[in-house]
Amino acid sequence: MLYSLLSGILLAAMAPQLQRVLGRFLVVSMVALPLLLFIYYCFFVPEVLQGQAVVQKFEWVPELGIDLQFRLDGLSLLFALLISFFGMLVMLYASAYLEGDPLLGRFYLYLTLFMVAMLGVVTSDNIFGLFVFWELTSISSYLLIGYKQVDKEARVAAWQALLVTGLGGMALMGGLLLLSIATGSYTFTEMLGQQEVVLQHAFYLPAVLLVLLACFTKSAQFPFHFWLPNAMAAPTPVSAYLHSATMVKAGVFLLARLTPILSGTDLWHFSLMLAGGLTAIIGAIMALQHTDLKAILAYTTISALGLLVTMLGIGSDYALKAMLVFLLAHALYKGTLFLVAGTIDHSAGTRDLTKLHYLGKQMKYSGTAATLASLSMAGVIPFLGFVGKELLYEASLENYIMLGISLLTGTAFAAVGILMSYRIFWRRGEEKTQFDHHPNLRLYLPPLVLAVSGLLLGLLVSVVPANLLQAAVRAVSGDPAMELKLALWHGFTPVLGLSLLTLLLGLLAYYFLPSLQNRATTIHPLYRFGPNALYHKFFELFLHGASAFILWLQNGHLRSYVMYIMIFFCGLLLFTLWRDTPGLDLQERIYQLHEVRLYELVVFFLVLSALVFLMGTRSRLTSIVVMGLIGYSAALFYILFGAPDVAATQFLIETLTVVIFVLLMHKLPAFIYLSHQFRKYKFIAIAVVFGALMTYVMLLVQQQTVDSELREYFGKASYLEAHGRNIVNVILVDFRGLDTLGEITVLAVAALGIFSLLRLNPEKGEKP
Amino acid sequence: MRTIIFATTIRYLTPLFLILSLYILLRGHNHPGGGFIGGLIGSIAFVFHVLAHGSDRTVNVYFRLKLYSKGKPEEDTPPEHMWRLLSVNTWNRLPSYPQPEWRYHIVRLRPAYVMATGLFLAASSGLLGLLRGMPFMTSWWMEAEIPIIGALGTPLLFDAGVYLLVLGMVLKMVFTMSKE
Numbered sequence: 050m051l052y053s054l055l056s057g058i059l060l061a062a063m064a065p066q067l068q069r070v071l072g073r074f075l076v077v078s079m080v081a082l083p084l085l086l087f088i089y090y091c092f093f094v095p096e097v098l099q100g101q102a103v104v105q106k107f108e109w110v111p112e113l114g115i116d117l118q119f120r121l122d123g124l125s126l127l128f129a130l131l132i133s134f135f136g137m138l139v140m141l142y143a144s145a146y147l148e149g150d151p152l153l154g155r156f157y158l159y160l161t162l163f164m165v166a167m168l169g170v171v172t173s174d175n176i177f178g179l180f181v182f183w184e185l186t187s188i189s190s191y192l193l194i195g196y197k198q199v200d201k202e203a204r205v206a207a208w209q210a211l212l213v214t215g216l217g218g219m220a221l222m223g224g225l226l227l228l229s230i231a232t233g234s235y236t237f238t239e240m241l242g243q244q245e246v247v248l249q250h251a252f253y254l255p256a257v258l259l260v261l262l263a264c265f266t267k268s269a270q271f272p273f274h275f276w277l278p279n280a281m282a283a284p285t286p287v288s289a290y291l292h293s294a295t296m297v298k299a300g301v302f303l304l305a306r307l308t309p310i311l312s313g314t315d316l317w318h319f320s321l322m323l324a325g326g327l328t329a330i331i332g333a334i335m336a337l338q339h340t341d342l343k344a345i346l347a348y349t350t351i352s353a354l355g356l357l358v359t360m361l362g363i364g365s366d367y368a369l370k371a372m373l374v375f376l377l378a379h380a381l382y383k384g385t386l387f388l389v390a391g392t393i394d395h396s397a398g399t400r401d402l403t404k405l406h407y408l409g410k411q412m413k414y415s416g417t418a419a420t421l422a423s424l425s426m427a428g429v430i431p432f433l434g435f436v437g438k439e440l441l442y443e444a445s446l447e448n449y450i451m452l453g454i455s456l457l458t459g460t461a462f463a464a465v466g467i468l469m470s471y472r473i474f475w476r477r478g479e480e481k482t483q484f485d486h487h488p489n490l491r492l493y494l495p496p497l498v499l500a501v502s503g504l505l506l507g508l509l510v511s512v513v514p515a516n517l518l519q520a521a522v523r524a525v526s527g528d529p530a531m532e533l534k535l536a537l538w539h540g541f542t543p544v545l546g547l548s549l550l551t552l553l554l555g556l557l558a559y560y561f562l563p564s565l566q567n568r569a570t571t572i573h574p575l576y577r578f579g580p581n582a583l584y585h586k587f588f589e590l591f592l593h594g595a596s597a598f599i600l601w602l603q604n605g606h607l608r609s610y611v612m613y614i615m616i617f618f619c620g621l622l623l624f625t626l627w628r629d630t631p632g633l634d635l636q637e638r639i640y641q642l643h644e645v646r647l648y649e650l651v652v653f654f655l656v657l658s659a660l661v662f663l664m665g666t667r668s669r670l671t672s673i674v675v676m677g678l679i680g681y682s683a684a685l686f687y688i689l690f691g692a693p694d695v696a697a698t699q700f701l702i703e704t705l706t707v708v709i710f711v712l713l714m715h716k717l718p719a720f721i722y723l724s725h726q727f728r729k730y731k732f733i734a735i736a737v738v739f740g741a742l743m744t745y746v747m748l749l750v751q752q753q754t755v756d757s758e759l760r761e762y763f764g765k766a767s768y769l770e771a772h773g774r775n776i777v778n779v780i781l782v783d784f785r786g787l788d789t790l791g792e793i794t795v796l797a798v799a800a801l802g803i804f805s806l807l808r809l810n811p812e813k814g815e816k817p
Numbered sequence: 818m819r820t821i822i823f824a825t826t827i828r829y830l831t832p833l834f835l836i837l838s839l840y841i842l843l844r845g846h847n848h849p850g851g852g853f854i855g856g857l858i859g860s861i862a863f864v865f866h867v868l869a870h871g872s873d874r875t876v877n878v879y880f881r882l883k884l885y886s887k888g889k890p891e892e893d894t895p896p897e898h899m900w901r902l903l904s905v906n907t908w909n910r911l912p913s914y915p916q917p918e919w920r921y922h923i924v925r926l927r928p929a930y931v932m933a934t935g936l937f938l939a940a941s942s943g944l945l946g947l948l949r950g951m952p953f954m955t956s957w958w959m960e961a962e963i964p965i966i967g968a969l970g971t972p973l974l975f976d977a978g979v980y981l982l983v984l985g986m987v988l989k990m991v992f993t994m995s996k997e
Binding site for chain 1: 972995
């Protein structure tokens with residue numbers, strides 16, 4: 050399984066090069082990969098149907114428990130098949146949709162990368178693997194939404210999607226880590242049996258909240274739903290693939306995956322039902338207010354995601370079954386409708402509902418696909434959508450609120466379905482929309498395949514998908530004996546009545562749609578307080594705040610930086626001293642004052658007089674030289690106390706500093722006292738406090754008896770094992786060589802930074 | 818700063834400084850010294866050269882090499898021609914005024930390259946241990962001792978890397994700063 054993912058990443062990386070070699074036949078290789086993956090996953094079907102989970106493990110960082118462990122149970126397999134099948138069609142579709150785009154190779158890179166990441170999300174067993182792939186889907190989604198980089202709208206939307214889902218990604222990491230602490234394992238396979246442990250654990254509440262945050266952001270649940278409609282700025286194949294069929298379902302997938310581990314508390318069920326229900330209602334209402342095809346579809350997607358989450362929240366057997374069937378049905382019909390919307394956009398040059406009339410004559414196949422998908426969406430009888438809808442109603446019969454939500458969304462879906470098929474394709478009487486060109490095979494085949502598979506799966510529901518869905522339901526519920534019987538016809542039940550009622554209501558809604566859309570403008574002012582507006586406000590405020598803070602903190606004056614560092618350091622030291630309150634006993638060491646040698650005193654007074662002189666001087670050159678003098682005195686101290694290496698380094702550094710200052714001298718502005726006298730005293734005070742603290746700490750350190758083992762060890766080992774007599778140097782290049790390597794790397798990077806700063810010419814208007 | 822005495826002295830002192838810095842680098846393992854100090858001394862040699870003669874001249878003298886070449890004349894055999902090229906480019910260098918019959922191209926040693934080489938040496942010295950199946954940066958010593966240099970081993974290579982990196986870094990800063 051690892052190799053299948055790796056091959057995808059490899060192909061993704063090669064896509065731009067392949068475009069150069071293969072030209073327009075690039076699509077062949079890009080379609081071949083999902084096809085092969087689809088076949089590959091099909092081979093697992095028999096094994097999974099028998100109720101086994103295929104687990105494969107590749108060690109990655111075994112010391113940290115991070116392995117690439119993959120687990121393929123019913124749920125994962127359902128998703129994996131869906132992703133690879135859909136990926137194949139979208140790849141094919143994209144080649145026609147973006148025909149002639151010079152960056153097509155790059156597009157395929159992102160798209161293939163996304164597909165691999167998504168497969169990784171659904172098959173990962175290890176939480177770290179899941180996290181990595183999860184973030185990879187966010188990043189590739191960012192790249193895909195922002196694919197039309199010249200559009201500002203696309204860039205903003207891409208940012209928004211990345212930030213919102215990135216927030217969720219961080220929460221996910223936290224939640225999964227808490228879970229792994231609670232259960233003591235890093236894999237879902239091991240977590241699965243530990244529901245009791247998790248529910249009792251103190252970390253349950255934060256873990257659930259974090260996981261919910263992650264899933265809600267990813268699956269566009271209220272109040273994070275706002276990024277999804279904006280993400281429609283992406284090319285349509287992307288919207289169809291990522292933002293209706295697969296990526297947004299990752300949140301639902303994770304919730305389903307964690308259901309056997311986390312469910313069972315009021316917190317879990319009610320928060321899921323609340324968020325899902327609200328999202329379903331909001332999505333359904335918003336969908337009827339728009340005239341942009343993609344916006345309508347985006348809001349119905351949000352609504353459908355809300356329904357899926359609600360079903361998970363209800364958590365009864367019926368609800369879980371309904372969730373899975375509806376998920377499959379939704380992916381098929383919504384993907385079709387998105388692709389058809391893209392075809393219309395591509396051919397007619399507009400996605401505005403009011404400008405599209407009677408398209409069916411000119412695009413028969415797309416029209417057929419859209420009609421089939423719409424019928425499935427509305428829940429008409431032989432389609433998979435009907436089965437899903439029946440189960441939905443059955444699951445929500447127990448609760449009137451849930452029933453209301455289901456009815457409302459069902460009505461909206463039916464209305465949108467009529468809109469997407471009859472209204473734009475078949476309704477006569479108005480002038481035909483003019484086409485720029487007619488769609489070719491690659492534009493209408495993929496949606497047709499999807500729509501027909503929706504129909505076939507509906508007709509054969511008791512045969513083909515039932516087994517796989519049963520395996521998936523077992524994985525979600527954690528109950529290996531659960532049965533899933535699917536049938537198209539249940540007889541005349543209340544649920545059938547509800548289905549018919551929904552269709553009628555949908556027809557009504559469709560007829561009153563124009564007035565509904567007019568009415569909707571009255572609530573537009575509310576958008577100013579919506580999450581989208583809040584997001585933009587927050588973003589703006591954040592940027593302003595950050596730049597104000599940076600301007601205050603990093604004001605470009607070296608003295609300020611040094612001051613901040615010193616103040617912060619003093620603060621930390623004082624805090625530590627205050628907390629640990631070590632006593633300083635000088636009484637016993639007063640005799641040490643007698644041991645002070647004359648030459649030490651000489652150097653001391655040298656430094657002191659230099660300092661006093663330095664504070665009074667008004668010439669830059671003098672101050673530099675005096676600073677050099679102080680540095681040399683420090684080096685003298687090192688020599689006196691027997692550290693020749695350090696002393697030599699200090700001497701050289703001081704020399705270099707002075708020389709470099711002299712080199713720069715003529716470039717600096719004239720030396721003037723700009724600062725107020727008060728500021729000078731402030732600096733003096735800070736310096737004195739810093740020095741006093743350091744002295745105090747040094748005295749404290751000396752009070753402890755230093756463990757001399759190290760000294761002996763290095764003294765011996767440096768000659769015997771490292772063949773060197775200079776302990777300092779041996780430690781630097783051998784014992785602690787890795788540290789030194791890190792230091793010199795930092796040095797090199799700093800040098801490059803200095804170089805680029807020096808090369809900068811602000812007078813010419815260059816900006817860093 | 819450009820007095821004749823200073824300039825002349827520095828011209829002779831710079832190579833001496835460089836030799837001293839190499840010596841410091843090599844003795845570092847047993848006596849005070851090492852790559853960092855050696856690199857600083859080496860860079861100070863160049864810094865003083867820059868102070869005395871300007872960075873352009875320093876670059877010309879130490880970091881730029883004109884490689885001469887010309888097409889093979891009819892009467893020369895290939896080995897003769899190669900020998901002539903070698904001599905012209907090494908011990909029998911042409912005077913600096915234009916030589917119409919000789920083409921040349923300039924090889925310039927940039928400080929950044931010196932830095933990069935240093936980093937590469939330091940990092941790859943650790944790899945040698947890895948290749949022998951031991952943890953990264955396990956040191957490895959030659960048995961035989963070489964006069965003056967002493968024993969050879971990967972720590973020396975590491976130290977040489979530090980030396981080059983420090984040298985390259987200071988040079989880069991000084992060359993950039995001394996330009997207008």
